[in-house]
Amino acid sequence: xxxxxxxxxxxxxxxxxxxxxxxxxxxxxxxxxxxxxxxxxxxxxxxxxxxxxxxxxxxxxxxxxxxxxxxxxxxxxxxxxxxxxxxxxxxxxxxxxxxxxxxxxxxxxxxxxxxxxxxxxxxxxxxxxxxxxxxxxxxxxxxxxxxxxxxxxxxxxxxxxxxxxxxxxxxxxxxxxxxxxxxxxxxxxxxxxxxxxxxxxxxxxxxxxxxxxxxxxxxxxxxxxxxxxxxxxxxxxxxxxxxxxxxxxxxxxxxxxxxxxxxxxxxxxxxxxxxxxxxxxxxxxxxxxxxxxxxxxxxxxxxxxxxxxxxxxxxxxxxxxxxxxxxxxxxxxxxxxxxxxxxxxxxxxxxxxxxxxxxxxxxxxxxxxxxxxxxxxxxxxxxxxxxxxxxxxxxxxxxxxxxxxxxxxxxxxxxxxxxxxxxxxxxxxxxxxxxxxxxxxxxxxxxxxxxxxxxxxxx
Numbered sequence: 001x002x003x004x005x006x007x008x009x010x011x012x013x014x015x016x017x018x019x020x021x022x023x024x025x026x027x028x029x030x031x032x033x034x035x036x037x038x039x040x041x042x043x044x045x046x047x048x049x050x051x052x053x054x055x056x057x058x059x060x061x062x063x064x065x066x067x068x069x070x071x072x073x074x075x076x077x078x079x080x081x082x083x084x085x086x087x088x089x090x091x092x093x094x095x096x097x098x099x100x101x102x103x104x105x106x107x108x109x110x111x112x113x114x115x116x117x118x119x120x121x122x123x124x125x126x127x128x129x130x131x132x133x134x135x136x137x138x139x140x141x142x143x144x145x146x147x148x149x150x151x152x153x154x155x156x157x158x159x160x161x162x163x164x165x166x167x168x169x170x171x172x173x174x175x176x177x178x179x180x181x182x183x184x185x186x187x188x189x190x191x192x193x194x195x196x197x198x199x200x201x202x203x204x205x206x207x208x209x210x211x212x213x214x215x216x217x218x219x220x221x222x223x224x225x226x227x228x229x230x231x232x233x234x235x236x237x238x239x240x241x242x243x244x245x246x247x248x249x250x251x252x253x254x255x256x257x258x259x260x261x262x263x264x265x266x267x268x269x270x271x272x273x274x275x276x277x278x279x280x281x282x283x284x285x286x287x288x289x290x291x292x293x294x295x296x297x298x299x300x301x302x303x304x305x306x307x308x309x310x311x312x313x314x315x316x317x318x319x320x321x322x323x324x325x326x327x328x329x330x331x332x333x334x335x336x337x338x339x340x341x342x343x344x345x346x347x348x349x350x351x352x353x354x355x356x357x358x359x360x361x362x363x364x365x366x367x368x369x370x371x372x373x374x375x376x377x378x379x380x381x382x383x384x385x386x387x388x389x390x391x392x393x394x395x396x397x398x399x400x401x402x403x404x405x406x407x408x409x410x411x412x413x414x415x416x417x418x419x420x421x422x423x424x425x426x427x428x429x430x431x432x433x434x435x436x437x438x439x440x441x442x443x444x445x446x447x448x449x450x451x452x453x454x455x456x457x458x459x
Contacts, residue, residue, distance in 0.1 A: 001024045001025065001067050001068070001359070002024075002025045002027070002065060002066045002067050002068075003019055003024050003025070003026050003027070003066065003067065003068045003069070003070065003359075004026075004027045004028075004029060004061070004063065004066050004068070004069045004070070004086075004091075005019075005026065005027070005028050005029070005069075005070045005072060006029045006030070006052035006069065006070070006071050006072065006073060006079075006082050007029075007030060007052070007071065007072035007073035007074070007079075007097075008028055008029075008030035008032060008035045008036055008039055008047075009072065009073075009074065010328065010348050011072045011097065011122065011348050011351055011352070012028060012030070012070075012072045013028075013039060013043075014348045014349070014352050014373065015070060015072065015352055015355060016028045016039070016043055016045050017042075017043055017373065018352050018355075018356060018369075018373060018434075019045075019359075020043050020044055020045055021434045021435070021437050021438075022356075022437045022438065022441055023437075023438045023441065024359075026043075026045040026046070027045065027046045027047075027048060027061060027066075028043075028045050028046070028047050028048070029047075029048045029049075029050055029052055029057070029061075030047075030048075030049065031049065031050070031051050032049075033049040036048075036049055048061065052071060052073065052078070052082040052085075053078060053081055053082055053085060055085060055089070058085060058086060058089055059089065063086055063089045063090070063091045064089055064090035064091065066086075066091050066092065067092050067093065068091070068092065068093045068094070068095065068359065069082070069083065069086040069091045069093075069094045069095070070094075070095045070096075070097075070355065071083050071086075071094065071095070071096045071097065072097045073097075076096075076097070076098045076099060076100050076103055079096040079097050079098060080096055080098065080103075080110065080114050080116065082094075082096070083095070083096045083114060083115060083116045084114045084115050084116075086115075087115030087116075088115070093117040093118075094115060094116050094117055094118075095116070095117065095118045095119070095120060095355060095358065096114075096116045096118075096119055096120070097119075097120050097121070097122070097351075098110070098119050098120075098121055099121050099122065099123055099124075099238055101238070101241065101242070101270075104121060104124065107119060118355075118358050120351050120354055120355060122347035122348065122350065122351040123237070123238035123239045123242055123347065124238075124242045125347065125350045125351055125354055126239050126242075126326060126345055126347040126350055127239050127242035127243040127245075127246060128242075128246070129345055129350055130239075130243055130299060130324055130343075130345065131243060131246045131247065131250075132144075133322070133324065133342075133343055134228045134231065134247070134252075134297055134322065134324075135228070135250070142209075142212075143366075143368050143377065145365070145366060145377075145379045145406070145427070145429045146365075146379065146406075146408040146413070146427045146429070149208070149408055149411070149413050150206060150207070150208070150406045150408060150413055150429060151206070151207070151208070151209045151212055152180070152204060152205065152206045152368075152377065152405070152429070153204070153205055153212050153216075154183070154202050154203065154204045154205070154337075155202065155203055155205065155215070155216070155219050156200060156201070156202050156337055157197060157199075157200070157201050157202075157203060157219065158199065158200060158219075159199050159200075160219060162218075163197050163201075163203075163219075164197055164198065164199050165196065165197065165198075166196065166197055167193065167194055167195065167196050167197075168191055168192070168193050168194070168195050168197070169193035169194065173214075173215075173218060174205075174215070175211065176207050176208055176211035176415060177205050177206065177207035177211050177212065177215060177415065178205070178206050178207065178405050178406065178415045178416075179191060179203050179204065179205055180204050180205070180206050180377075180403055180405040180431040181203075181204035181370060181375060181403075181431050182195065182197070182201050182202070182203055182204070183201070183202040183204075183337060183370075183371055184198060184200075184201050184202075185334075186333075186334035186371075187371075187374075188370055188371045188374040188375045188433065190375070190400065190401050190402065190403050190431055190432070190433055190436075191403075192400060192403075200337075200338075202337045204370070204431070206405040206406050206415075206429060207406070207413070207415055208413050226296065226321055227296075228252060228296045228297050228321075228322065229252060229253060229296055230252070230253045230255075230294065230295045230296050230297075231247055231252055231253070231254050231255070231295060231296065231297045231298075231299065232255045232256075232257070232290070232292060232295045232297070232298050232299070232315075232320075233254065233255065233256045233257070233299045233301055234257050234281035234298070234299065234300050234301060234302055234307070234308070234311055235256075235257075235258065235281070235300065235301040235302035235303070235308075235326075236256045236257075236258030236260070236263050236264065236266075236267050236276070237263075237301065237302070237303060239301040239326060239347070240256050240258070240267075240299075240301045241267060241270070241271070243299065243301065244256055244267075244271050244274045245270075245271060248271065248272060248273050248274060253273075253275075254271075254273070254274040254275070255274070255275040255276075255277060255290065255295075256271075256274055256275070256276050256277065257277045257279055257280075257281040257286070257290075258276065258277070258278060258281075259278065259279060259280050259281070260278075261278060264276050264278045277290065281302070281307075281311060282307060282310070282311060284314070287314070287318075292314075292315060292318050292320065293318040293319050293320065295315075295320055296320070296321050296322065297320065297321065297322040297323070297324070298311070298312060298315035298316075298320045298322070298323045298324070299324045299325075299326075300312045300323075300324065300325040300326060301326045302326075305325075305326075305327045305328055305329050305332055308325040308326050308327065309325045309327065309332070309339065309341065309344070311325075312324065312325040312341045313339060313340060313341060316340050316341065316342075317340075322342050322343075323340075323341050323342050323343075324341075324342060324343045324344070324345065325341055325343070325344045325345075326344075326345055326346075326347065327344045327345070327346055328346065328347065328348065330346075330372050330373075332344070333346070333371060333372035334371075334372075346372065349369045349372060349373060352369060352373070353366075353367045353368055353369050354367075356376075360378075362381065363380060363381055363383065364378055364379065364380055364381070365379040365380070365381055365427065366378070366379045367379075370431075373434060374433065374434055375431065375432060375433050375434055376431075376432050376434060376437060376440075377405075377429060377430070377431050377432075378429070378430050378432070378440070379427055379428075379429050379430075380427070380428050380429075380430060381425075381426075381427055382422055382423065382424055382425060382426045382427070382428060383424065384424040386443070386445075388422050388443065389422060389423065389424055390421060390422075390423070391421065391422070392418060392419055392420065392421050393416055393417070393418050393419075393420050393421075393422075394418030394419065399436060399439060401432065401433040401435065401436040401439075402430065402431070402432045402433075402436050402439060402440055402443075403430070403431045403432075404416055404422075404428055404429070404430050404431075405429045405430065405431050406428070406429045407420060407422060407426050407427070407428045407429075408426060408427040408428075409423060409426050430443075
């Protein structure tokens with residue numbers, strides 16, 4: 001597969017990195033030669049210093065041979081134009097990053113008239129993810145798969161004796177659950193039965209939510225059934241706007257604190273039932289006046305990671321049940337688990353997951369990035385031409401670094417073992433280290449020539 005990415009910012013770089021890991025032939029284009037030079041030191045991608053709206057540059061690169069173009073510059077209008085030109089020049093599919101709410105309100109028209117196959121809006125995607133978390137009746141973060149039948153959560157095991165020092169195969173009380181990944185000192189581990197747990201490991205657990213709740217109680221995780229009815233959002237940017245708009249529709253009381261006067265006026269004109277407060281959200285006196293402790297949830301959505309993290313910590317200390325921080329810097333991912341914050345979301349990672357799902361088409365229902373992209377979780381819909389159909393898992397010879405965490409067969413959730421068999425139409429949730437994604441991609445290939453045929457030839 002050949003993909004061209006126009007725009008070498010945070011999103012463009014992360015997309016190129018994710019696709020490079022999946023053995024996709026990537027061309028990264030930007031007008032900033034120095035930025036491209038740095039990227040070429042880290043990624044095995046073709047870098048081109050050119051403007052995406054230059055028809056000559058697109059023709060010279062034979063854009064008609066590309067399967068996909070992703071326009072990820074900082075300008076919605078430029079991205080739209082790049083996609084239109086690429087489509088006219090016979091590029092098969094295009095994706096545009098469009099963030100402006102006014103554009104989003106006329107999405108279908110923009111897509112149909114401009115030749116855009118898919119639109120990504122990192123701010124809206126992040127707001128949707130925050131809303132999904134706020135709608136939960138518990139205060140630990142989870143990903144849902146198989147239309148809500150399967151959930152994945154992460155717990156910090158701290159110093160709990162029944163876990164620390166134990167091998168996974170020695171653990172008791174995990175019926176109906178599977179530990180699919182472990183975060184340890186900034187490293188992601190896809191475990192097997194002999195993997196030993198250590199203090200302060202963060203374990204990713206998959207299973208039915210009722211079993212996860214039981215594990216949460218055992219780990220003394222706060223499973224607070226309190227519904228979210230009152231939310232304070234720090235920052236009235238695009239994420240704050242989209243989130244308030246969605247929460248209003250759910251009859252949740254929303255307050256936004258924003259320091260910019262013009263932005264406050266913009267929000268007041270477009271939001272019907274949200275209280276807009278002009279002020280400095282880091283001012284403790286203002287937060288006391290607003291009675292921060294009375295809120296069910298706090299969302300740090302400013303453009304400053306440090307501010308979002310700090311104020312989320314303050315909110316948690318004041319007794320706010322759910323605290324969420326938007327972060328953009330990848331190096332902050334490794335410290336989040338050590339902070340008393342419920343969720344930290346990275347819009348770039350959320351957007352990359354969305355693009356990977358689009359690339360994988362109908363066979364993949366969802367994609368989530370783990371630990372800033374060091375691993376992936378994919379929900380795969382099994383078709384009859386996959387070589388894994390009808391084979392017990394013990395015969396697949398899956399390499400360490402890939403684990404099938406759950407199978408949904410005829411609506412029933414199965415936590416698999418070596419005897420489990422995958423059937424046509426099943427949904428399977430697969431965890432993989434990013435370095436193993438090329439192998440996982442071969443798992444998704446039809447029977448002829450796949451790696452699993454080679455593996456089975458030896459059985």
